[in-house]
Amino acid sequence: MRRLIGSWREALSAKIGKEFGTEIGPGDISIDFPPKPELGDATTNVAFTVARKCGMNPAEAASRIRDLRLEAVERIEARGPYLNFFLDRAEAVGYLLDGVAPAPEMSAKVIVEHTNINPNKAAHIGHLRNAVLGDTLVKALRFLGHEVEVQNYIDDTGVQVADVVVCFREILGYGFEEVRREAEKEKPFDIFCWELYAKSPKYYEADPDNLNKRYETLHLIEEGDSETARIGEFVASSMVNCHLRTMDRLGIRYDLLPHESDILKNGFWNRCFSMLKESGSIEYIPPDSEDKMRGCWVMRLSGNKEFEGLSDADKVIVRSNGTVTYLGKDLAYQLWKLGALGKDFGYVESEGAPYMIWRTAPAEMGPAERKFGGGQKVFNVIDVRQSYLQKIVREGLKMLGREKEAESSVHFSYEMVALSTRFIREEIEKGRLPAADEKDLAKPFIEMSGRKGLAYIADHLIDALVERAKAEIEKREPETPAGEVSDRAAVLARAALKYYILKFSRNQVVAFDLNEALSFEGETGPYIQYASVRAGNILRKAEEKGEIVPSVVDKEAVARLIPLLDNDGWGILSLFLRMPFVVSRAVELRELNLIARNMYEIAQAFHNYYHKAPVLQEEDEGKRKARLLFISIFARLFEDHLGDLLGIETPRRM
């Protein structure tokens, strides 16, 4: 399809050169899609450009360009300044079914890093937004022909893990064995840790000395080889497996779990540290200095134009107690991802995961059966609140002389998920959240906080969606066996959740409202799935009636029947033409809602057609066969796009 439109651009460029003696390159000619089907299948406003260059009326320019032949185009109409293309429909169907040929420049390896949940508590709905965006980005990139590696970074040595370990040791008085036993109890361990972690602020506030426990524990975890360290490792790996299970319920998986502890164990940080010192990117503040950062290694940013206006722009990379901050570790990780570190991890199969997945390990644990990292392009899916830090990491790459790598590393930022105050009020009434400040409740939404326990847990939302879906299925078909109800409910729940998250543009704060998330009607995932199911129903019914469905690969049938198809049917197929453009634009702008909403628009058009144009009841055989062929093409294209791009499956029945 891309090739088809490329050929149009070239032909238009040549025609304009000949007709007006002015040069407009093929790359400067925009091919768009008209707002209404009557205006054709594709359009260009190049006449405006020509008119401006030659000082003439755009409509006149359009009428002079109009007279030319374009591949698979039956006719071109000049409508005022717009040139509208009407395709040779039977020929165009061939292009649609061929799919998207990858462009040659697309072969480079792309790494997408997403999810990255601190392994100290259950995942909440904010993490769902990250994972769904990340996973959809991966699918979009693959759709466009890229080789993609998906990494879920595990910060197993950070303060967050230390906090939960402190809670286990100091509040509950647990040793390793007790923690392990807790994990075997019926209550999900991630939920247990969620509740325990929410107790940490009170513990730290109770006595200033308690804060020392945090750093002692952090240190012990980084050193390893102690009971405290074993608890830390156990908690982190158990949490990772909980998170993998949660995301797997949505069909979201990863290729590799890079662990922060392995960045330290494999000397990645040491290598990065020397690179930083050698390039003079960081400097040591003597312990006897008056500076409040004395004893630390800092990155000087105060003279940097990018960081103007900050009262104190310098950033600590190594703390005065010798431990590395997140920045240092992330910089080392970024360098490795971009193939600029000159070191590699060892790799082993991750234990206890719900499916086979690789994790990093000390390099001496054997040669890697697979090679990871070294991406030409890296997407870091991280919410907007970390923009400042991401900017510093990027600046670090530049200070190391890695300008090109800094350009190839993209922060895919998106706004947070907050809780709508309407929803919070409901939860308070039901006693599921503690009473909140009236001043906060006057706002439209409140930011979530794992520390305060003010958040909605991902699994609880998925459970609620599954329950809702089960109820709907049982209402419609009470005889359905329980196993089938569960399977179908899971598929519906997944679609509802993904669409609910994807329909927002990335800079929009999602003020979470359970009722909206639980909706299966209107602009929702199940509505889109229903279009797919309905197409399938027609084909199934046709077979039951002994009606022969023309094959989509039968060129002769396509050439004979497509011209008999009504305009409405064709209009729906024509919507698939724009999919590759929508997807590449979505990736370029990092606005994945474009893809989701485009699928919704197609579903909407199909539902309308379904009512307007009965297929099996149509008496005229030519028309009936044409519609059957259309349904068959639609079913295939729609189901494929839905699965490949959004990871939404089509249930057998609804």
Next chain:
RNA sequence: GAGCCUGUAGCUCAGUGGAUAGAGCACCUGCCUCCUAAGCAGGGGGUCGUGGGUUCAAGUCCCGCCAGGCUCACCA
């Protein structure tokens, strides 16, 4: 204080400088003897926060202002 983001229908949100500003929810009216109504058709509802500017053309670009959110730690 500085930086980033947001402001479009009662509510939640879409909206490539281009064709009559859209969708869902809610509300009202119709449509199940019909390929399953998780659906369809129709209706009411808009100073696109505000004031300037650029342009043949501005919800969209630029500047000011107003309102709200996030960020600016030896936490990540």
